[in-house]
Amino acid sequence: MKILVVEDDRAVAEALKITLTDRKYAVEVAYDGQAGLDFIEAFDYDLLLLDATLPKVDGISICRHVRACGYMMPILLLTSRDSKHDRATGLDAGADDYVIKPFDPEELSARIRALLRRGNARARPVLTWEHLTLDPHNYEVTYQQQLLNLTPKEYSLLELFLRHSRQLFSCGSILEHLWTYDDTPSEEAVRTHIKGLRHKLKAAGAPTDFVETVYGIGYRLKPGEHVVYQQLRIGDRQIGVGSLDPPVETLPQGDRFFQSKAPPQLEEATPKVNPGSVVPLPNFLTEIWNRHHAQMLDRVDSIDAAIVALEHHCLTPEIRQQAWHCAHNLAGALGTFGLPLGSHVAKQIELLLADTELTPAQLPQLQSGVDKLRQEIASKTPGAATTNELPSPIIATPNTRSPWLLVITKETDLGSALNANSGGLEIVSAPELGSSQLERNPDAIVLDLDCFLQLADGLNALSELERDYPQIPVIVLSQPHHSVSELTEHPANVTHRLHQRIEVARRGARLFLSKPMPAGQILLAVERARQQVRVVGAAVEHQVRVTIVDDDRLLLEGVSALLSQQGMIVTTLSEPSRFWETLEASVPDLLILDLDMPMYDGIALCRAVRTDPEWATLPILFLTAHAAAIASDRVFAAGADDFVTKPVVDATLVTRITNRLDRIGLQRAMNQAGK
Amino acid sequence: MSNRRILVVDNEPSIQEVAQICLETVAGWEVSIAGSGLEGLAAAEREQPDAILLDVMMPDMDGLDTFSRLQANPVTRSIPVILLTAKVQTTDRQNYTELGIRSTISKPFSPLKLAQEIATTLGWTL
Numbered sequence: 174m175k176i177l178v179v180e181d182d183r184a185v186a187e188a189l190k191i192t193l194t195d196r197k198y199a200v201e202v203a204y205d206g207q208a209g210l211d212f213i214e215a216f217d218y219d220l221l222l223l224d225a226t227l228p229k230v231d232g233i234s235i236c237r238h239v240r241a242c243g244y245m246m247p248i249l250l251l252t253s254r255d256s257k258h259d260r261a262t263g264l265d266a267g268a269d270d271y272v273i274k275p276f277d278p279e280e281l282s283a284r285i286r287a288l289l290r291r292g293n294a295r296a297r298p299v300l301t302w303e304h305l306t307l308d309p310h311n312y313e314v315t316y317q318q319q320l321l322n323l324t325p326k327e328y329s330l331l332e333l334f335l336r337h338s339r340q341l342f343s344c345g346s347i348l349e350h351l352w353t354y355d356d357t358p359s360e361e362a363v364r365t366h367i368k369g370l371r372h373k374l375k376a377a378g379a380p381t382d383f384v385e386t387v388y389g390i391g392y393r394l395k396p397g398e399h400v401v402y403q404q405l406r407i408g409d410r411q412i413g414v415g416s417l418d419p420p421v422e423t424l425p426q427g428d429r430f431f432q433s434k435a436p437p438q439l440e441e442a443t444p445k446v447n448p449g450s451v452v453p454l455p456n457f458l459t460e461i462w463n464r465h466h467a468q469m470l471d472r473v474d475s476i477d478a479a480i481v482a483l484e485h486h487c488l489t490p491e492i493r494q495q496a497w498h499c500a501h502n503l504a505g506a507l508g509t510f511g512l513p514l515g516s517h518v519a520k521q522i523e524l525l526l527a528d529t530e531l532t533p534a535q536l537p538q539l540q541s542g543v544d545k546l547r548q549e550i551a552s553k554t555p556g557a558a559t560t561n562e563l564p565s566p567i568i569a570t571p572n573t574r575s576p577w578l579l580v581i582t583k584e585t586d587l588g589s590a591l592n593a594n595s596g597g598l599e600i601v602s603a604p605e606l607g608s609s610q611l612e613r614n615p616d617a618i619v620l621d622l623d624c625f626l627q628l629a630d631g632l633n634a635l636s637e638l639e640r641d642y643p644q645i646p647v648i649v650l651s652q653p654h655h656s657v658s659e660l661t662e663h664p665a666n667v668t669h670r671l672h673q674r675i676e677v678a679r680r681g682a683r684l685f686l687s688k689p690m691p692a693g694q695i696l697l698a699v700e701r702a703r704q705q706v707r708v709v710g711a712a713v714e715h716q717v718r719v720t721i722v723d724d725d726r727l728l729l730e731g732v733s734a735l736l737s738q739q740g741m742i743v744t745t746l747s748e749p750s751r752f753w754e755t756l757e758a759s760v761p762d763l764l765i766l767d768l769d770m771p772m773y774d775g776i777a778l779c780r781a782v783r784t785d786p787e788w789a790t791l792p793i794l795f796l797t798a799h800a801a802a803i804a805s806d807r808v809f810a811a812g813a814d815d816f817v818t819k820p821v822v823d824a825t826l827v828t829r830i831t832n833r834l835d836r837i838g839l840q841r842a843m844n845q846a847g848k
Numbered sequence: 849m850s851n852r853r854i855l856v857v858d859n860e861p862s863i864q865e866v867a868q869i870c871l872e873t874v875a876g877w878e879v880s881i882a883g884s885g886l887e888g889l890a891a892a893e894r895e896q897p898d899a900i901l902l903d904v905m906m907p908d909m910d911g912l913d914t915f916s917r918l919q920a921n922p923v924t925r926s927i928p929v930i931l932l933t934a935k936v937q938t939t940d941r942q943n944y945t946e947l948g949i950r951s952t953i954s955k956p957f958s959p960l961k962l963a964q965e966i967a968t969t970l971g972w973t974l
Contacts, residue, residue, distance in 0.1 A: 457869050457873065458866065458869075458870075458959055461862060461865045461866055461869065462862075464862075464865070465861060465862035465865070468861070468862065469862075501905060501934060502860055504934055504955070504956070505860070505863070505905075505934045505955035505956055506860060506862055506863055506955070506956060507956060508955070508956025508957075508958075509862075509863070509866055509955070509956040509957055509958070509959055510862075510866075513956070516956045520934075
């Protein structure tokens with residue numbers, strides 16, 4: 174909660190400040206009426222504490238002015254003992270209460286609490302985002318002045334997003350916010366409402382990703398550089414308070430959308446500029462910043478000089494004005510370069526320096542302001558490690574049709590390594606997969622499963638991708654290996670990774686790559702996925718190697734014997750959970766899979782095999798007891814080459830295998846000849 | 849349709865650069881720069897741009913002073929002017945509109961949105 178104290182008696186002001194700060198309020202002080210008005214204009218306060226008598230503009234006039242402008246925050250007037258007239262006039266002018274000087278700290282804070290409790294129920298700001306307006310007074314939502322006809326849930330959704338414009342909401346948390354405990358539907362309901370909302374927004378002219386999907390995690394309003402407005406309205410007059418900060422969250426009591434539990438972050442109604450909000454810049458802006466960076470620091474130095482002069486009681490009007498100009502310039506420029514907090518701090522310094530009667534009492538504020546400024550500017554030092562600067566896909570390179578790769582990973586090294594090796598391919602990396610990036614039509618996506626807290630989230634993201642953008646090839650990077658070979662790895666890990674492969678393949682990924690993998694190889698894999706070129710695998714050895722997976726041990730024995738007779742080296746496996754290590758150890762030229770096995774069916778294994786670049790061209794043959802017609806679609810869709818029905822007729826199987834291998838041998842010979 | 853030409857009048861070099869590059873890159877407009885009110889007056893008369901982006905807080909001749917002189921000159925009177933200002937006081941804004949200023953853009957502004965805001969105000973398509 175932020176309070177503005179306007180009091181010209183410095184001792185009293187100090188006392189007030191201490192009293193309030195002790196009770197955890199954020200306090201700002203102005204020493205005359207005009208400064209007070211300037212502060213009110215520039216910043217948002219939850220409560221005003223005004224002395225009735227002030228230089229330049231008195232407290233009561235401030236009340237009137239403030240109320241006339243439509244500000245609704247509670248006002249507490251400080252009056253002297255013998256001015257009953259002031260008290261009456263003050264209340265009439267729009268103050269909510271008064272306290273008589275000398276004030277009693279307990280009484281003061283109690284009155285303030287009472288006023289804040291009454292809350293800002295009257296001041297329900299109209300929320301705005303880009304061209305969208307939501308008015309909580311009459312539940313009207315307009316986009317570019319066009320009225321939207323939303324269902325109650327769609328309205329609630331939108332309001333939720335607007336009040337927490339920077340927050341990402343999962344289906345689960347949306348359900349929590351918008352439905353009561355005994356009324357909660359499935360997550361599918363949330364998706365339906367979002368679809369409905371998007372549809373109506375689009376009809377009114379909004380971009381399709383106005384509400385953005387971050388795959389695997391949730392939804393939010395599409396971020397980007399923007400100015401978020403809060404408009405206070407009274408009657409038909411509107412006052413805009415524009416800033417680059419997130420909107421002030423004033424939660425009215427008893428809001429029907431937040432019944433029993435108000436989410437904790439709404440309690441604090443001060444505009445929060447979280448320090449991590451250094452906004453990533455497009456390259457050309459970074460270049461401009463680099464050129465002017467030193468000048469920005471010079472300006473901070475000027476302010477510093479004024480501080481030093483003030484400390485030594487030799488602050489001249491010229492020095493103060495010079496410093497003021499510098500602060501003003503910084504306030505106007507820093508936000509443009511992605512440092513909104515810097516602009517905010519500079520503005521506060523500017524206001525302090527505007528006071529012609531600046532005293533050393535303001536030194537701590539000034540000093541801390543300057544320190545913050547240096548910090549902010551330093552965070553964008555040219556040549557510093559750009560680990561927190563993401564190449565932004567927001568820059569408007571108009572409609573490029575050249576291919577580009579979207580890499581979703583939290584490993585910045587990986588991003589840089591890919592960039593270094595990319596040749597002509599444009600690469601954009603980001604730590605999250607948002608629908609706005611997908612709207613730009615990447616030619617392929619590399620998705621690092623490590624970006625997600627849980628495998629399930631990553632798998633969800635894959636499913637969503639498959640559903641929404643089936644045509645974009647997805648290359649998945651697994652969570653890392655911990656040993657060189659699966660043979661030496663803990664069985665639990667082995668199973669887990671096989672599980673990963675299978676689940677990933679099931680959801681339509683083209684390739685599954687195990688980390689760590691050098692950037693060059695990743696790019697090669699991407700190329701292959703894009704062109705769907707099959708890699709020439711291991712050379713055919715003179716003796717054919719076959720691996721069979723079937724839970725029927727009797728069958729395994731039989732087929733094994735049969736094929737060994739033909740001079741083939743056969744590896745059998747009855748337990749699919751050890752499949753991958755067996756595959757790698759046996760290095761087969763051909764794989765035979767039973768279609769129906771407990772836990773892992775042959776189709777799933779087949780798809781998993783096909784996602785690995787090394788086994789992409791391995792001939793796979795299915796054994797199935799099902800009638801041929803029913804099974805064949807599934808079998809071939811999964812990437813198998815052939816199938817044989819059980820019971821296996823010896824001759825058939827052998828013929829099929831040898832035919833298949835002959836064909837491959839021929840193909841390879843042709844490839845070799847072609848080179 | 850020929851390219852829009854816009855004159856940016858601001859004494860702050862970093863803002864000059866940002867405005868120029870953003871408007872050229874994002875909108876494809878031709879941008880010229882003036883570093884003071886006086887320079888701005890001369891440039892406006894000479895080039896007759898399609899619009900002027902004018903900073904309020906400049907030393908010597910401030911934005912409003914510059915604006916009134918632009919209005920006084922028949923050659924430059926009808927060029928639409930957008931004010932760049934750090935203060936967004938409503939009373940001021942009303943004054944500006946009454947004076948004939950098309951709109952105000954507050955500082956710090958969002959560089960990627962600058963072109964869109966200007967276009968929207970003036971009814972230009974990007």
